[in-house]
Amino acid sequence: MSNQVFNFGAGPSMLPVPVMEQIQAEMRDYQGRGMSIIEMNHRSDEFQEIIASAKTLFREMMELPDNYRVLWSHGGGGMQFNSVAMNLLGLHPQNKALYCNTGFFSTWAIKEARRFGKVDVITSSEETGFDHIPSLDPTLVDGDAAYLHITTNNTMMGTRWNGFPSPLPMPLIGDATSEILSRPIDVTQFGLLYAGLQKNLGPPGLAAIIIREDLLGHASPHIARQLDYTVLAETDSMPSTPNVFGIYVNRLVLDWTKREGGPKAMEERNARKAERLYGVIDSSDFYQGHARPEDRSHQNYTFAVPNGELLAMFFAEAEAQGLHGMKSPPMREDVRASMYNAMPMQGAEVLAGFMEDFERRHG
Numbered sequence: 187m188s189n190q191v192f193n194f195g196a197g198p199s200m201l202p203v204p205v206m207e208q209i210q211a212e213m214r215d216y217q218g219r220g221m222s223i224i225e226m227n228h229r230s231d232e233f234q235e236i237i238a239s240a241k242t243l244f245r246e247m248m249e250l251p252d253n254y255r256v257l258w259s260h261g262g263g264g265m266q267f268n269s270v271a272m273n274l275l276g277l278h279p280q281n282k283a284l285y286c287n288t289g290f291f292s293t294w295a296i297k298e299a300r301r302f303g304k305v306d307v308i309t310s311s312e313e314t315g316f317d318h319i320p321s322l323d324p325t326l327v328d329g330d331a332a333y334l335h336i337t338t339n340n341t342m343m344g345t346r347w348n349g350f351p352s353p354l355p356m357p358l359i360g361d362a363t364s365e366i367l368s369r370p371i372d373v374t375q376f377g378l379l380y381a382g383l384q385k386n387l388g389p390p391g392l393a394a395i396i397i398r399e400d401l402l403g404h405a406s407p408h409i410a411r412q413l414d415y416t417v418l419a420e421t422d423s424m425p426s427t428p429n430v431f432g433i434y435v436n437r438l439v440l441d442w443t444k445r446e447g448g449p450k451a452m453e454e455r456n457a458r459k460a461e462r463l464y465g466v467i468d469s470s471d472f473y474q475g476h477a478r479p480e481d482r483s484h485q486n487y488t489f490a491v492p493n494g495e496l497l498a499m500f501f502a503e504a505e506a507q508g509l510h511g512m513k514s515p516p517m518r519e520d521v522r523a524s525m526y527n528a529m530p531m532q533g534a535e536v537l538a539g540f541m542e543d544f545e546r547r548h549g
């Protein structure tokens with residue numbers, strides 16, 4: 187394909203080429219059935235095989251103990267801000283939970299949870315523009331809160347937690363939307379991890395949820411059936427017709443991730459991309475990195491150029507050269523470039539080369 191671009195957008199993001207080729211090859215005739223997978227009933231043997239094998243792939247690659255379940259829910263990552271609150275605030279008699287505010291999506295998660303209960307924000311890096319992961323004062327970790335919520339990788343800010351707050355007296359909940367399977371994560375530190383699919387798992391509009399079984403059964407009686415984790419667990423994520431296409435693509439992406447070596451190999455590959463990109467930023471006075479080096483993400487890169495005029499030129503020239511999707515995060519005049527698992531090293535090279543050239547010409 188001659189007009190293919192590198193997509194540095196925050197999401198939806200690049201899918202692995204072999205995955206797209208397989209979707210294309212199977213679309214008219216899924217495994218000799220004379221029709222596509224999205225025309226088939228979700229109770230068909232074909233879809234049952236897909237969902238079972240997607241679960242197995244999650245289990246293998248994330249090394250899930252037997253007491254964790256894999257679920258899919260309509261609604262993407264943002265819907266989980268509500269679902270987590272509606273499913274788990276009941277663990278506390280006054281519906282209280284703790285949140286760490288490390289950026290745009292944490293702030294949004296806090297806002298949504300406050301619709302359903304009491305939220306204490308026990309740490310925040312807002313004062314410094316969310317440029318780091320703040321420390322946690324253990325005396326503020328109120329032992330009887332329903333849960334503690336963190337955003338493991340902050341898409342807009344380009345930061346990530348390197349060590350997670352664990353062990354805790356309550357379940358740790360992680361929004362891993364922008365980094366799931368980009369590095370090994372010890373799931374046993376979490377009661378629940380969730381991720382919208384559209385970065386490292388597949389298409390938008392769905393979330394994968396990994397939940398410890400003891401957290402089932404605490405949902406608000408007012409919750410919609412499709413969002414209740416217990417119903418999702420009881421119905422094998424089919425409380426009504428599931429998003430067959432999304433789960434099918436998720437399975438293909440999981441297959442690809444495993445063939446490529448799983449989260450450990452992805453971590454090494456992402457570290458090589460990070461070395462190249464942060465190398466350009468660190469050796470330059472022209473580019474100013476937003477995130478503090480110790481907390482930098484290996485998925486989302488945030489940096490400033492000297493002024494607004496150069497920023498507009500940066501975006502325009504990048505798009506013209508097939509470097510698609512870079513944008514300023516909300517409320518900031520920075521560049522945010524995202525490189526998820528499917529971004530090849532070549533993409534990092536092309537972006538780094540473009541940045542060096544842009545600096546030479548405009549610095």
Ligand SMILES: Cc1ncc(COP(=O)(O)O)c(C=O)c1O
Nearest residue numbers: 262263264265291341363364382
């Ligand atoms: C960390 C994080 N959480 C949640 C979301 C929201 O996901 P969705 O757009 O699928 O609702 C995003 C989207 O980019 C994200 O990066």
